[in-house]
Amino acid sequence: MLDFDVKIAKFLEQFIDKGAYASVLEGLQNTMIIAVAGLVIGIFIGTVIAVVRVLPKYRLLPRLLDGICSLYVGLFRGTPIVVQLLVFYYVVLPLLGFNRVDSVSVAIIVFGMNSGAYISEIMRSGILSVDIGQMEGGRSVGMSYGATMIKIVIPQAIKNILPTLGNEFIALVKETSVVSFVGATDLYKAFRSIGSRTYEYMVPYLVMAVIYIVIVMVITVLIKLMERRLRKSDR
Amino acid sequence: MTDNNENLIEVTDLCKSFGDNHVLKNITTTIKKGEKVVVIGPSGSGKSTFLRCLNCMEDPTSGSIIFGGENIADPKVNINIHRQKMGMVFQHFNLFNNKTVIENIMMAPVYVGKKNLKKQKRDNLLKKLHLKKGEAVPVTTTPDEIKKQAKEKAIELLKRIGLEEKADAYPSSLSGGQKQRVAIVRSLAMDPDVILFDEPTSALDPEMVGEVLELMKELADQGMTMVVVTHEMGFAREVGTRIMFMDEGRFVEQATPEEFFSNPKSPRAVEFLSKVL
Numbered sequence A: 001m002l003d004f005d006v007k008i009a010k011f012l013e014q015f016i017d018k019g020a021y022a023s024v025l026e027g028l029q030n031t032m033i034i035a036v037a038g039l040v041i042g043i044f045i046g047t048v049i050a051v052v053r054v055l056p057k058y059r060l061l062p063r064l065l066d067g068i069c070s071l072y073v074g075l076f077r078g079t080p081i082v083v084q085l086l087v088f089y090y091v092v093l094p095l096l097g098f099n100r101v102d103s104v105s106v107a108i109i110v111f112g113m114n115s116g117a118y119i120s121e122i123m124r125s126g127i128l129s130v131d132i133g134q135m136e137g138g139r140s141v142g143m144s145y146g147a148t149m150i151k152i153v154i155p156q157a158i159k160n161i162l163p164t165l166g167n168e169f170i171a172l173v174k175e176t177s178v179v180s181f182v183g184a185t186d187l188y189k190a191f192r193s194i195g196s197r198t199y200e201y202m203v204p205y206l207v208m209a210v211i212y213i214v215i216v217m218v219i220t221v222l223i224k225l226m227e228r229r230l231r232k233s234d235r
Numbered sequence B: 001m002t003d004n005n006e007n008l009i010e011v012t013d014l015c016k017s018f019g020d021n022h023v024l025k026n027i028t029t030t031i032k033k034g035e036k037v038v039v040i041g042p043s044g045s046g047k048s049t050f051l052r053c054l055n056c057m058e059d060p061t062s063g064s065i066i067f068g069g070e071n072i073a074d075p076k077v078n079i080n081i082h083r084q085k086m087g088m089v090f091q092h093f094n095l096f097n098n099k100t101v102i103e104n105i106m107m108a109p110v111y112v113g114k115k116n117l118k119k120q121k122r123d124n125l126l127k128k129l130h131l132k133k134g135e136a137v138p139v140t141t142t143p144d145e146i147k148k149q150a151k152e153k154a155i156e157l158l159k160r161i162g163l164e165e166k167a168d169a170y171p172s173s174l175s176g177g178q179k180q181r182v183a184i185v186r187s188l189a190m191d192p193d194v195i196l197f198d199e200p201t202s203a204l205d206p207e208m209v210g211e212v213l214e215l216m217k218e219l220a221d222q223g224m225t226m227v228v229v230t231h232e233m234g235f236a237r238e239v240g241t242r243i244m245f246m247d248e249g250r251f252v253e254q255a256t257p258e259e260f261f262s263n264p265k266s267p268r269a270v271e272f273l274s275k276v277l
């Protein structure tokens, strides 16, 4: 029988009296750290790749770099992130001679590289959406291609893709729910351990779901506010 | 104020193709200091391509363009340095949308000033370490100083076009005529030796054409060397010192405005003038 009162009481006992809230908070913190740091790294990697991909391709070097970038993007978009996480943690790092690496750091790196691949495509279309005249304007006053890209084109590209970047951030937050595969404490791990102590999983996972929903809603509102601010600066 | 015999730009056998489309065919011409060259001709004849080859916005396919003592058509030449002395004004303004009006004008001077400062410091360091010959040159400026000077100059330029109250506005809030005037003073911020105009009034509402032409006339009167692609025949006649009539990638006729408009020689020019006048 569903005995909600009992289930809730058991959950609250674990959560408050037995101090499980601490690991939930830790999980929440890790989730946000991994998502935010992953996004920052992803924007950086994604921007670099996007710039390489829009570079004029007359010379050999840009073509070579373009090949490397499309391989990178293909690899990271073509495999599940859990697989990337496991391969990085259990294959790549040991082969490189790193054995005990903090699993949150590993998750940050993998999520950063993964979102870099996705963001590169978003950023590329963002750069292409900026009128070619902006680049020509910069070049005509004597600024280099790179300087014009960084000071003029990319800021406008980022503004254009902000809503899409917001979605990417939300996707990252949700995807962090797999980091326990390499031992990092996240929301899932925290709530699972509450459940396993009482053999009652219903309430813990329900609370977990609610927390995720709230996080996503908060982020959505923040993005909307940011967009509105940016639109104002247009006028 | 100008030495009218000094060659500013020497174009020799300039060709430009886009794939199989041979747009410019062996163009040879010289632009002297102080000249106001007006390029006219039918649409698609290659006027923009010619202008854009002059500052290598389009890479010439062959030929040479001597400017500032160098053949800037050579890809090995650092074109950025030469472009600082060769302003360009576009049909669609191309102001930086993410920068305010004053930032637009300060952009190039600050960028170039800081870049030169960094280079000077690097050179000095190398000289002190005896990795490079010569005496270290004392550094007399700072990034803040560069910015301050650029700002003063930008305000002065904005006053000149009566838009100082728009200094902190974004380009999107300006009218077309205001945008183009800002674009013109943006190119002036680097004290160029010549300004290239590609149909500067073609994207403007009719009532705004006058203010832009007025500013261009002012520049002309002050001795600025100008190469102008335009359909404004009144401007060509009044301000131009030489008309270059382009047809199918060649300058088929070059003459003073009086001569060209009263007595065009080539049949194509006659035909063109009968359509536009």
Ligand SMILES: Nc1ncnc2c1ncn2[C@@H]1O[C@H](COP(=O)(O)OP(=O)(O)O)[C@@H](O)[C@H]1O
Binding pocket: B018, B021, B023, B041, B042, B043, B044, B045, B046, B047, B048, B049, B050
């Ligand atoms: N970037 C480009 N790529 C391919 N073809 C071009 C490009 N720019 C110009 N052309 C071609 O060059 C010819 C001349 O164009 P343009 O110089 O713009 O003429 P105009 O300015 O006299 O109207 C046209 O046939 C045009 O299609």
Ligand SMILES: [Mg+2]
Binding pocket: B047, B048, B049, B199
């Ligand atoms: Mg044109």
